[in-house]
Amino acid sequence: MTATGVQRGTDGVFAAWRLSWAEQRETGIQPITLLAHYGAGFHHPHVRGATVGEWPLNVFTDEQAAAEVPTLRAIVTADLHNLVLQRDFRIVPATMAGAGSGLSEVEA
Template identity: 70%
Template sequence: MSTVHDALLRHFADLRDGTHGDHARSRADKEALFHRAVALLDPHARRALAEADAELLLGEGLIEATGVRRDPDGGLHARWTLSWPRQRRAGIPPITLHAFYGAGFHHPHLRGGTVGDWPLNVFTPGQAAAELPTLRAIAAADAHNLVFLRDYRIIPASAPQAR
């Protein structure tokens, strides 16, 4: 079973080895992998948004996907959005999942439209256990961001001797 840490270690190996995926080094090869990654993510992104629509928006939402597009600066991006009437009337952005490969980036990344804080409303052991996927994602995201404050070598499992 793959974990969020497996993806993070692949990310750090890319940084360490100067490659991406199947040893892609050129921008063209990395862009081809980005196109494939977006296609692979598509059903899962749609599922996550459909679940949010059903559970939070009571089926009022509209899921849209851009497919891969080129930015004016030469980067690539793809977005999946979930909008609904009240959100549109309020003039605020939709729920967004965003895959992007910036022009100056070594490899692609994922982000949300506004994600920074997550609510902590835990009152029972079961509710605490249900937060494990969120806690894993937050810890992995923090480790990812800490690498960019220095470099991949701050993570022992990504250092050359760890392989």
């Protein structure tokens, strides 16, 4: 997991959190990403994934931030789904943890 902290870019400010692992990196696909950004021309900030679109990010209090956790989980879940579709489910170590369990690939 890497985190950039708040950065200034050419079009505003952003912070990014990226999750990758060996199997994913070996395939050359992007990491799971949460990117919060506030573009210079935006009316409010947004959050997105590596492969999924924009969600509004209007957070001014700890309570509002906590209320966004389900949205962040949905972005990560969708990103993982899309990244797996770029290769296959074997890039996710948890799916291979039971590889010797006797289940077929379809059942696993």
